[in-house]
Amino acid sequence: xxxxxxxxxxxxxxxxxxxxxxxxxxxxxxxxxxxxxxxxxxxxxxxxxxxxxxxxxxxxxxxxxxxxxxxxxxxxxxxxxxxxxxxxxxxxxxxxxxxxxxxxxxxxxxxxxxxxxxxxxxx
Amino acid sequence: xxxxxxxxxxxxxxxxxxxxxxxxxxxxxxxxxxxxxxxxxxxxxxxxxxxxxxxxxxxxxxxxxxxxxxxxxxxxxxxxxxxxxxxxxxxxxxxxxxxxxxxxxxxxxxxxxxxxxxxxxxxxxxxxxxxxxxxxxxxxxxxxxxxxxxxxxxxxxxxxxxxxxxxxxxxxxxxx
Numbered sequence: 001x002x003x004x005x006x007x008x009x010x011x012x013x014x015x016x017x018x019x020x021x022x023x024x025x026x027x028x029x030x031x032x033x034x035x036x037x038x039x040x041x042x043x044x045x046x047x048x049x050x051x052x053x054x055x056x057x058x059x060x061x062x063x064x065x066x067x068x069x070x071x072x073x074x075x076x077x078x079x080x081x082x083x084x085x086x087x088x089x090x091x092x093x094x095x096x097x098x099x100x101x102x103x104x105x106x107x108x109x110x111x112x113x114x115x116x117x118x119x120x121x122x123x
Numbered sequence: 124x125x126x127x128x129x130x131x132x133x134x135x136x137x138x139x140x141x142x143x144x145x146x147x148x149x150x151x152x153x154x155x156x157x158x159x160x161x162x163x164x165x166x167x168x169x170x171x172x173x174x175x176x177x178x179x180x181x182x183x184x185x186x187x188x189x190x191x192x193x194x195x196x197x198x199x200x201x202x203x204x205x206x207x208x209x210x211x212x213x214x215x216x217x218x219x220x221x222x223x224x225x226x227x228x229x230x231x232x233x234x235x236x237x238x239x240x241x242x243x244x245x246x247x248x249x250x251x252x253x254x255x256x257x258x259x260x261x262x263x264x265x266x267x268x269x270x271x272x273x274x275x276x277x278x279x280x281x282x283x284x285x286x287x288x289x290x291x292x293x294x295x296x297x298x299x
Contacts, residue, residue: 002293004275010286011276033248035191038133039124043237043244050247054285066248 027062027107028082029053034069040076041095048096049079052103062107075118081106090118126236127159127225130196132244134161134221137192139249140183141165141219145270148242149257150235156205157225157232159196164218168211176209196223203229239295242267243288250283256295267295 031037031046046066053062070078075092079099082088089112091102098116105111114120124130131148138146143165151158168176175181177197182190197207205224225232242256246269253273258265269282276287
C-alpha cells in the first residue's frame with residue numbers, strides 16, 4: 001500500500017523535469033494489445049518494457065505505446081520498434097525477459113536482437 | 124484467458140475505443156458469486172450490433188473479421204454456471220455496461236489474477252481517461268480512482284509517468 005504523501009513526493013520531484021520529458025522520443029516501441037496479444041502474454045511484456053526503459057533512463061528517447069491487433073496473431077506477443085529513417089523491426093513471441101534484452105541492446109544500444117525478430121523465427 | 128484480469132484488460136479496451144472518458148471496473152465477491160462490471164460512458168452500441176456482440180464473428184477491428192474479447196468473457200462466466208449481460212444504448216447515449224457473473228466455488232472459475240497489472244496497463248495505454256477500479260471483497264475493499272490521483276498530480280504530470288504507474292501498482296496491492 002502506498003500513501004498519498006508518496007504521490008505528492010513524485011509530483012514535486014517530477015515538476016522540474018516535466019518539460020524535458022513528454023517524449024520527443026525518436027524511438028517508438030509498440031506492443032500489440034488486442035485479445036490475441038493479451039491472451040498470448042503481452043501484459044508482462046509491456047510492463048517489462050515500461051519498467052526497463054525507465055530504469056535505463058531512456059524516457060526521453062523512447063516512447064512505449066500500445067496498439068490493437070497487428071494482424072499476425074500467431075506470433076503474439078509482438079513488439080514493433082519504429083525509428084526515424086530506419087526500417088521497422090518486428091519482434092515476435094516475446095516474453096518479459098526478451099523485452100528487457102531488447103530494451104538494453106536495441107533501444108539503448110542501437111543493436112537489433114536479430115534472433116527474436118520475425119525474420120529469424122519464420123525460418 | 125488464464126485469469127479474469129486479462130479479460131478485464133481486454134474488454135475495458137472496448138470502452139476506450141468507444142470514446143469513454145470515464146470507465147468503472149468493479150469486481151464484487153459476495154454470497155459465493157464473483158460479479159465483474161465494466162461500466163463506461165462511451166458511444167454505446169446500436170441494437171443490431173448489441174444483438175450479435177458475443178458472436179466471435181462480430182468485431183470493430185479491421186485486421187480480420189474475428190472478435191474474441193466478449194465471447195471469451197461469456198465463456199469464462201458460463202463455464203462456472205454464471206452468465207454475461209450487456210446493456211448499451213446509442214440514443215440516448217447512456218454508454219455500455221458489461222456484467223459477468225461467476226460461481227466462485229466452481230472448478231472452472233478462473234482466478235482474478237494480476238488485477239493491478241491490468242489496471243496499470245489500461246492507465247498506461249490511455250492516461251487521459253479516468254478509470255475507477257473497485258475490488259469489493261470480504262477481506263477488505265480495494266478502490267482506486269485516477270480522478271483523485273490526477274487531482275493530486277495537477278495538470279502537468281501525466282498518469283503514464285513511470286513513477287506514477289509504479290505508485291498506482293503499489294497502491295492496488297493489499298497490505299501484506
